[in-house]
Amino acid sequence: MANTNLTHQMIAREAAKILAEEAPFIMNINRGRQDEFGEAVNGYQKGQTVKIKIPPTGVVFDGAQFAGGGAASDSVETSVDLTLDTQKHIALQFGAKEKLLEITDFRERILRPQMQTLSSVIEADLMRKALGGVPNLVGTPGTVPSVMKTYAQARARMNNFLTPVGERTVCFSSDANTELVDSSRQLFNPKASIERGYLRGDIGEAQGAMFYEHQSMPVQTNGTQATGFTVSGAGQSGTVLALAGLTNAATLTKGQVFTIAGVFAVHPLTGIATNQLQQFVVTADFTAGGVTGSINIFPGIKATGPNKTVSAAPANGAVVTLVGAASTSYRQNLMFHKDAFTAAFAPLPVLASCEGYTARLPNGVSVRVMTFGDGNNDYERTRIDVLYGFTVVRGLHAARITE
Numbered sequence: 031m032a033n034t035n036l037t038h039q040m041i042a043r044e045a046a047k048i049l050a051e052e053a054p055f056i057m058n059i060n061r062g063r064q065d066e067f068g069e070a071v072n073g074y075q076k077g078q079t080v081k082i083k084i085p086p087t088g089v090v091f092d093g094a095q096f097a098g099g100g101a102a103s104d105s106v107e108t109s110v111d112l113t114l115d116t117q118k119h120i121a122l123q124f125g126a127k128e129k130l131l132e133i134t135d136f137r138e139r140i141l142r143p144q145m146q147t148l149s150s151v152i153e154a155d156l157m158r159k160a161l162g163g164v165p166n167l168v169g170t171p172g173t174v175p176s177v178m179k180t181y182a183q184a185r186a187r188m189n190n191f192l193t194p195v196g197e198r199t200v201c202f203s204s205d206a207n208t209e210l211v212d213s214s215r216q217l218f219n220p221k222a223s224i225e226r227g228y229l230r231g232d233i234g235e236a237q238g239a240m241f242y243e244h245q246s247m248p249v250q251t252n253g254t255q256a257t258g259f260t261v262s263g264a265g266q267s268g269t270v271l272a273l274a275g276l277t278n279a280a281t282l283t284k285g286q287v288f289t290i291a292g293v294f295a296v297h298p299l300t301g302i303a304t305n306q307l308q309q310f311v312v313t314a315d316f317t318a319g320g321v322t323g324s325i326n327i328f329p330g331i332k333a334t335g336p337n338k339t340v341s342a343a344p345a346n347g348a349v350v351t352l353v354g355a356a357s358t359s360y361r362q363n364l365m366f367h368k369d370a371f372t373a374a375f376a377p378l379p380v381l382a383s384c385e386g387y388t389a390r391l392p393n394g395v396s397v398r399v400m401t402f403g404d405g406n407n408d409y410e411r412t413r414i415d416v417l418y419g420f421t422v423v424r425g426l427h428a429a430r431i432t433e
Contacts, residue, residue: 042389042399052149054242058199060372061394079113119415154246161285163422165311166429171354176209184365184429191426198239202363251359255280259350269330276318287353294341303341366428
C-alpha cells in the first residue's frame, strides 16, 4: 500500500543519512564544533566564525633554578578560524504522484542519486581545501603508488610530527587501490569498528589507518614555473617567504609543496633536527610581478625558541625545490588523523511561506529540505541544502600521497 504521508521530516532524515553514508572524509574528521556557533534569530547564518585554539609546546629547562635563571615561557596559544561560509544544494522537481511513493522507493529512486552527487561535490570541496594546509607529501609525482611502502612512508611522516595513534584514515583513488599488489592487499584486516561499516568504499585497515576508496580525490595543478627559485634574503621567519629567480608573471598555486636547501625538519618537542628537509606548502595563489616576490607558506619558519619548526632559517640564495613539473596536475590521496581537520554543519532555517524540515543527526550532519509549489503545473520544487565550514587545524598531522 502506498505511503500517503511522505513528509519533509522523513525526506530530510533520509537525506542526512545518505550524505553520511557516502562521505568517508567527512565522517572521519572532527565535526564537534557546530555547537560553538552562536544561533541567530532565524538560525545559523553564513559568515559566523569560531576560533579553534591550538595548545603551545612546553619548554624544558636544565637544573634546579627556575627557568634556568631566566623568564618562564609565555603560554601563548595559536588559533585557526572556522567559518560557516559554504552553502550547496540540489534542486528537485516532482509531482504529486512521486509523493505517494513509499519512503524506501523514494529514497532509492529519487533521493539517493541526488545525495550521492551532493556528497561527492562536498567531499571534493573539503579535500581540495585540505591540500592548502598539508605540507607532508610522499610518493613520486606522475606515478600511481603501487606498494604499501608508500603509505608506510606517509604514516612515518605523520609519526615524525607526533600525530596521535588511532583515528587515522586514508582516502585514496580507485587507481591507487588497483595498483596495490596482491601481497599488499592481504595486509588489510577486517575492521573492528562496526559503526564504520556503513561507509561506502570501506576497504579495511592497514598501516594503522582505515582505508576508503574514493572517487573525488582532489587534483593539485602546479603553477607555471617549477625551477629557478631561490630565497631572497637571509634570516627570514614567519609565514611569508621572499623569493628570487622568478620569471615575470610566473605563478604558484595554493597547495604546491616545496623544500629549502639546508632547512631541515625538527622534532616537535625537543627541536632536534632530523635528516629530512622540512616540506612547506603554498597557502595562497601567487603571481609574480617581477624577478622577486613573496609567497604565503605553512608551516611558518621558526628556527629558535619554543614551538621551533625548522633547524635553521634559510640562507640567502638557498635553492627552493618544488614538487612536480610546471603546469602539471597530480591527483592527491590523503592519510590523516581525525583532528587534523574540522568541519561544522549548521542547521538552516525553513524560510517563510515554504514547507520543510531541517534534520540534524547525532553525527553532526545537518540537512534542510524545503519545498515551494507551482500550483499551475501541479509541481513542487524542492531544494536540499547543506551549510558548512571547514578548516585545517593541524596540517602536520596529515600526509599527501601523490600520484
